[in-house]
Amino acid sequence: xxxxxxxxxxxxxxxxxxxxxxxxxxxxxxxxxxxxxxxxxxxxxxxxxxxxxxxxxxxxxxxxxxxxxxxxxxxxxxxxxxxxxxxxxxxxxxxxxxxxxxxxxxxxxxxxxxxxxxxxxxxxxxxxxxxxxxxxxxxxxxxxxxxxxxxxxxxxxxxxxxxxxxxxxxxxxxxxxxxxxxxxxxxxxxxxxxxxxxxxxxxxxxxxxxxxxxxxxxxxxxxxxxxxxxxxxxxxxxxxxxxxxxxxxxxxxxxxxxxxxxxxxxxxxxxxxxxxxxxxxxxxxxxxxxxxxxxxxxxxxxxx
Numbered sequence: 001x002x003x004x005x006x007x008x009x010x011x012x013x014x015x016x017x018x019x020x021x022x023x024x025x026x027x028x029x030x031x032x033x034x035x036x037x038x039x040x041x042x043x044x045x046x047x048x049x050x051x052x053x054x055x056x057x058x059x060x061x062x063x064x065x066x067x068x069x070x071x072x073x074x075x076x077x078x079x080x081x082x083x084x085x086x087x088x089x090x091x092x093x094x095x096x097x098x099x100x101x102x103x104x105x106x107x108x109x110x111x112x113x114x115x116x117x118x119x120x121x122x123x124x125x126x127x128x129x130x131x132x133x134x135x136x137x138x139x140x141x142x143x144x145x146x147x148x149x150x151x152x153x154x155x156x157x158x159x160x161x162x163x164x165x166x167x168x169x170x171x172x173x174x175x176x177x178x179x180x181x182x183x184x185x186x187x188x189x190x191x192x193x194x195x196x197x198x199x200x201x202x203x204x205x206x207x208x209x210x211x212x213x214x215x216x217x218x219x220x221x222x223x224x225x226x227x228x229x230x231x232x233x234x235x236x237x238x239x240x241x242x243x244x245x246x247x248x249x250x251x252x253x254x255x256x257x258x259x260x261x262x263x264x265x266x267x268x269x270x271x272x273x274x275x276x277x278x279x280x281x282x283x284x285x286x287x288x289x290x291x292x293x294x295x296x297x298x299x300x301x302x303x304x
Contacts, residue, residue: 017090017119021126024108025089029097030056034109036088040124040289041172041206041277042104043070043155044115046086046097047079052109053099058082068098072209073238077102090118102207105174114291115142115156124289126173130303133287136225138169138298140291156291158298160224160276162187168275169224171289171300177203177213177279179233183240184274185216188232193219196234197248203233211235216245226302227282239273 019025019038027036029048032055036046045068059082069076079098086095088110095116104111114122138158158169167184180188188194194216202210213233222229236242283289286302 014090014119016121016123017114017117018123018125019114023124027089027110028085028087028092029110030058030084030086032056036110036112037105037108037174038088038114038117038122038124039105039111039174040114040291041155041170041174042111042113044113045081046088046095046110046112046116047104048097048099048110049103049108050099050101053080056084058084058097058099066096070207072205072207073211073235075207075209077207077209088112088117093118100207102209104207106208113155115154115293120293122291124171124173124291125287126283126289127287129287129301133301133303134226135299135301138300140293140296140298141166141168156298157275158300162274163191165271167271168273170275170277171283171298172277173280173283175204175277175279176281177233178229178282179203179205179213179235179277179279180216181235181239181273181275182237182242183271184276185232185234185242186240186244187271187274188218188222188276189216189245191220192222195219195246195248196236196242200236205235211238214242217248224278225300226304227278227285227300228304229282232276239275 023038025036027034029052034052066081068079068081077100079100081096081098083094083096085092086097141157141159142154159166160169196214196216198215200212200214203213204210214236215231216234217231234242286300288301290299
């Protein structure tokens, strides 16, 4: 009787990770248990709490150690880094992690973005699906390049077109308000009849760092797929200046036809750094955000 030879190959790895609303998974960093938040606004390099780094006895690695800086407004947070065995819920591999005196987000041991996960598709399931939803597809962009063996330090953004120029669109469901950096707000205000009003309110961005925020109202709504934005917060002095936006609280200045206005030429601003961050006030209308590395797109599904 002839023998049948059956070759059994390894099972195909999962292609999609579903992250539920609280996005907390249990993993391990350098052999220690850790509460890990998978955050669509976080960098791909896992940012761990200082206390966890101390328990794991991590330190900057000799002369080849790498420190990475993250800027929030005028404040730069320097992270020390080390390559360690880490399990983000997708198996143990050696990867570079970073830590600083300021945690990226409170209440968790680790914050990490979707680009760090083994699965090429990461679905953030924010809410149950709703009737009348539509899906909008954006190009995915990264803040920095992949640094080979040193790992990918950057966050992943969507790219939108505002006035013929690219703008970053960040998804930040763990902060309450939708915010725009100053340069982004000026561009949006010019196209959508925006004006600022009300007091300046210190608001936390990342790493516990607060920045001054004013409210901007749009005379013409900004539509992003099913989302309709009519008000948002403006980071008045971050990545540019919001001084050019009409202030609804300021009295109108008399116009002198003989006045000569001189505009100083400053350092040229890169519009690609302008960022609009969708907070929980907008993302509450959305059931899912899907980061798809295979197609290099981000899909946002929302109901109006």
